[in-house]
Amino acid sequence: MSLFVKSLGGGVLLCSTVILLSGLIGGMPWWAFAPLLGLTGVVLGKSGWQLPSFLAGFLSGLLVWGGMEGYYALSLHDIALHRLAAQFSLPVWLLIVGSGITGAVVAGLALFTGKMIATGSTWNIYPD
Amino acid sequence: MKFNVFKWNLQGLFPLIALVIVILALSLQLGKVPPMGVLLNPFLGAVQNNGGGRLGAGVDIPHSGVSKGVSVYFDEREVPHIFAANTADLFFAQGYVTASLRLWQMDFLSYVSAGRLAEIFGQDYVDYDRNQRRMGMLSAAEASLSLIEKDKEAIAALDAYTRGVNAYVGRLNIREYPLEYKVLDYQPEPWTNLKTVLILKYMAATLTGYEDDLNMSQLMLALGEDRFNALFPSFQKHTSPVVGGALGFADTTFRLKKPAYLDYSFLSAGQAVQPSSYNPSLGSNSWAVSGEKTESGYPILANDPHLGLSLPSIWVEMQLTAPGVNVYGVAIPGTPAVLIGFNEDIAWGITNGADDVRDYYKLTIREDYKQYLFDGKWVDLPYRIEEIKRRGQRPLYDTVYQTVQGPVVSDKRFPGRRPELMNYALRWQLHEASDEFLCFIRLNKAKNYQDYRDAIRYCSCPAQNFTFACKDNTIAITHQGKLAVKWPGQGRFVLDGSTSTHLYKKFIPEDSLPYLLNPASHFVVSANQQPTRAGYPYYYNGYYSETRANRIRQLLERQSRFTLAKTEAMQLDNVNSFAVDALPLLVEYLKASAGEKGAGTGVRVGGVGLKKLIDSSEMARSIGRWDGSYGQEDYNASLFDLWWHFIKEYAWSGLRRFPFSARPDDYILLDMLRDDPQNIRWDRLETPEKETAGDLVRLAFVTAADSCRRLADKGQLNWGKRHKVNLMHLTNMPGFSWMGQSASGCPDAINAVSANWGPSWRMVVQLGRRPVAAGIYAGGQSGDPGSSHYDDFVEPWKKGKYFPLSFFLGSREASEVCGRTLSLH
Numbered sequence: 037m038s039l040f041v042k043s044l045g046g047g048v049l050l051c052s053t054v055i056l057l058s059g060l061i062g063g064m065p066w067w068a069f070a071p072l073l074g075l076t077g078v079v080l081g082k083s084g085w086q087l088p089s090f091l092a093g094f095l096s097g098l099l100v101w102g103g104m105e106g107y108y109a110l111s112l113h114d115i116a117l118h119r120l121a122a123q124f125s126l127p128v129w130l131l132i133v134g135s136g137i138t139g140a141v142v143a144g145l146a147l148f149t150g151k152m153i154a155t156g157s158t159w160n161i162y163p164d
Numbered sequence: 165m166k167f168n169v170f171k172w173n174l175q176g177l178f179p180l181i182a183l184v185i186v187i188l189a190l191s192l193q194l195g196k197v198p199p200m201g202v203l204l205n206p207f208l209g210a211v212q213n214n215g216g217g218r219l220g221a222g223v224d225i226p227h228s229g230v231s232k233g234v235s236v237y238f239d240e241r242e243v244p245h246i247f248a249a250n251t252a253d254l255f256f257a258q259g260y261v262t263a264s265l266r267l268w269q270m271d272f273l274s275y276v277s278a279g280r281l282a283e284i285f286g287q288d289y290v291d292y293d294r295n296q297r298r299m300g301m302l303s304a305a306e307a308s309l310s311l312i313e314k315d316k317e318a319i320a321a322l323d324a325y326t327r328g329v330n331a332y333v334g335r336l337n338i339r340e341y342p343l344e345y346k347v348l349d350y351q352p353e354p355w356t357n358l359k360t361v362l363i364l365k366y367m368a369a370t371l372t373g374y375e376d377d378l379n380m381s382q383l384m385l386a387l388g389e390d391r392f393n394a395l396f397p398s399f400q401k402h403t404s405p406v407v408g409g410a411l412g413f414a415d416t417t418f419r420l421k422k423p424a425y426l427d428y429s430f431l432s433a434g435q436a437v438q439p440s441s442y443n444p445s446l447g448s449n450s451w452a453v454s455g456e457k458t459e460s461g462y463p464i465l466a467n468d469p470h471l472g473l474s475l476p477s478i479w480v481e482m483q484l485t486a487p488g489v490n491v492y493g494v495a496i497p498g499t500p501a502v503l504i505g506f507n508e509d510i511a512w513g514i515t516n517g518a519d520d521v522r523d524y525y526k527l528t529i530r531e532d533y534k535q536y537l538f539d540g541k542w543v544d545l546p547y548r549i550e551e552i553k554r555r556g557q558r559p560l561y562d563t564v565y566q567t568v569q570g571p572v573v574s575d576k577r578f579p580g581r582r583p584e585l586m587n588y589a590l591r592w593q594l595h596e597a598s599d600e601f602l603c604f605i606r607l608n609k610a611k612n613y614q615d616y617r618d619a620i621r622y623c624s625c626p627a628q629n630f631t632f633a634c635k636d637n638t639i640a641i642t643h644q645g646k647l648a649v650k651w652p653g654q655g656r657f658v659l660d661g662s663t664s665t666h667l668y669k670k671f672i673p674e675d676s677l678p679y680l681l682n683p684a685s686h687f688v689v690s691a692n693q694q695p696t697r698a699g700y701p702y703y704y705n706g707y708y709s710e711t712r713a714n715r716i717r718q719l720l721e722r723q724s725r726f727t728l729a730k731t732e733a734m735q736l737d738n739v740n741s742f743a744v745d746a747l748p749l750l751v752e753y754l755k756a757s758a759g760e761k762g763a764g765t766g767v768r769v770g771g772v773g774l775k776k777l778i779d780s781s782e783m784a785r786s787i788g789r790w791d792g793s794y795g796q797e798d799y800n801a802s803l804f805d806l807w808w809h810f811i812k813e814y815a816w817s818g819l820r821r822f823p824f825s826a827r828p829d830d831y832i833l834l835d836m837l838r839d840d841p842q843n844i845r846w847d848r849l850e851t852p853e854k855e856t857a858g859d860l861v862r863l864a865f866v867t868a869a870d871s872c873r874r875l876a877d878k879g880q881l882n883w884g885k886r887h888k889v890n891l892m893h894l895t896n897m898p899g900f901s902w903m904g905q906s907a908s909g910c911p912d913a914i915n916a917v918s919a920n921w922g923p924s925w926r927m928v929v930q931l932g933r934r935p936v937a938a939g940i941y942a943g944g945q946s947g948d949p950g951s952s953h954y955d956d957f958v959e960p961w962k963k964g965k966y967f968p969l970s971f972f973l974g975s976r977e978a979s980e981v982c983g984r985t986l987s988l989h
Contacts (some may be wrong), residue, residue, distance in 0.1 A: 059207035062337060066205045067187045104206035112214035116343055116950030120210055123899025135204040138190060145186060149179040156173030
């Protein structure tokens, strides 16, 4: 079990860094992290690193997108999200969660795609 | 572990396709849902539009495009004070700074004006776009631009402004796009001079887009000459015209004859007339008081233009300084110069002239639309092909026919919004090429009365009243515009498009336009009222309203030693002077029921005798004591509003059988109630008794009182509960709007706040060695809904607050006071 956690944790750390850096650099479209994560997935797959790729990608996306959305909302004294929330009759926290989920789905798919292209197989747990 | 680079797996194909589909779905607008990937991503999306956190730091922009350095100082309300070394840099900086505040708004308005909304919103707006093109908005802008390109001064200003806007747009990255672009899924396009002209035409259309020629024609035919002139006279009795004459002038003897060509073979009988989507009450107040009547001895000028209330506001505040010009006021995003404001020597204000400059000509067109009849001959019918681009589809091509009078807005293939005007040509002064920019550029620099007159000559459409005050104690007002010379009645009714005799050949000469210079009354007033008395040598018609002007004149006559504070109080005056004029008569009729035998005693409402209801009604006593003020907390205002509403309903019930929406002016009805109480018109055919004017008034009162009782039970009686203001975002998205707030005022009061239009800008200026001014508009300097400066003026505006306007005489003053600087090198 600990191998699973270490493997997943390491994967999430790696992917989160990719997503965060590609977002902060700027000058690229919003989905730029997807091909980068795909590439990451290919490399991980080829190198034999065993990890649940969709889950890893999903968690990274959720953490970075959800976390940064919340961070910016707080530090910039959010008005925009409040107005959008009012427009669509949703609570603001749901928008932040929605942001997290959007990033999560794309990241998870991207990493999974990369891994599938590389190895053609889904993740196997090392028997403990 | 072996790293086999060359072994790829087809199983990766399916998740890859899924990934691409998901990214596409999140990047595109799907139905009404905006692109979620664009909007919700933390690095580039909506959350980045929160402007609050980033202000405070100075910004330095090298290689911006100016020839010498420009300094822009922002005060605490985000008002930019621009200091440039030459006028080209000044307009460049104005473009740059306005774009940084209101890019989406100015871009969007240019699309609205040109009829390009289908490019943004898709098929749903194709009809809107077709209508705009057929009304000639785009072609009018193109014609004006061609004229402006021949004028060195104006084209230099436009070029510089355009370069400034594009310098800002060029530096924008996706993260900084205004929020609306992200929600609506499109990008800002490069600015052009044409877009600037389109915005000016948009304003002109807003102010002159109203006409009721078909209504008036039908009414003239239905009522006959006598009744038509009685109900819809050309000159009002209770009026304070812009340029008055001696009181007692026999204005009301002016009568319009029914035009000979206007009969039921010319017009189909009783065609239903669609109510106009334009607001004829869009107007404004402006007055100037000379030093003889002010505390300081220097003139005071006040202006509050009434426009549709929107977010962002149509106005943006700024100061423009360069050698030869130092002006403060409001500008319209997308156009150079300041439109309403003051400089070191003068102040000026604008109100809508409300003249009718829009006419429909009935055409005889061949079935195949190849020719039309003109002066007895069939002439070729030219046309213009309008390309209407549509989002996600191929463009639509619309054929717009044009006669010598103007475009044919509604034809067989596109009946449009006004099918009753099918095969009529639209002749609109707006279509004629004009250079209004020069008017404002020159006004900004004007130092005296002569400069002012020279500047406003360039204002041709819309016709406006320009009030003026100079620190040398000159005050003036000019009714300025390109107004056609008309025979009596020409333009009030639809015209005959088959004859050249119905065309306008000349315009009222510049020096014959109504004006006042330093009148003996020591004040000038304009509030969209009649410009002149009946003795004016040229016929004209328009959509004037007298009540506000009457009230302003009263207040200016009664008081003296005006200060800025007194002027502000006047702008916020909630009194409806029509109500004040009407109440004595109406209350007299109410009281008459107490003694009159048989008068209306047979009428029963809700089982209780009329007489008893009125006698015991607290409301009757209360309204008798009311001062006519439409304050938020006032319940008499609600009562009067309903009472007069029912009086009109009953009085004009005879007109209901006609499908026309026009009703006579309130004063016409009041005079009839007073002067002719026994007339058969007041008799209600449903009852056996013969009612008089008094009966009608009493019945209306009881009905209104009844409604008021029910409203009071629900706690909804106060005027503020019935009178709510909305400031809608330009796309009507409620999340970006400010809605449903109670407000004082009413359309007939000086404080003419209404459901979605009103005093969009309030300004008071006192001239002197140094001008002192206060102002406020309903909105905020930033157009981005994420900014704290998007709507920070709205609450204060609603409460009647004014901000002192910081007018700096030099950049050193500005830099000392202002917290934030933008430097363009």
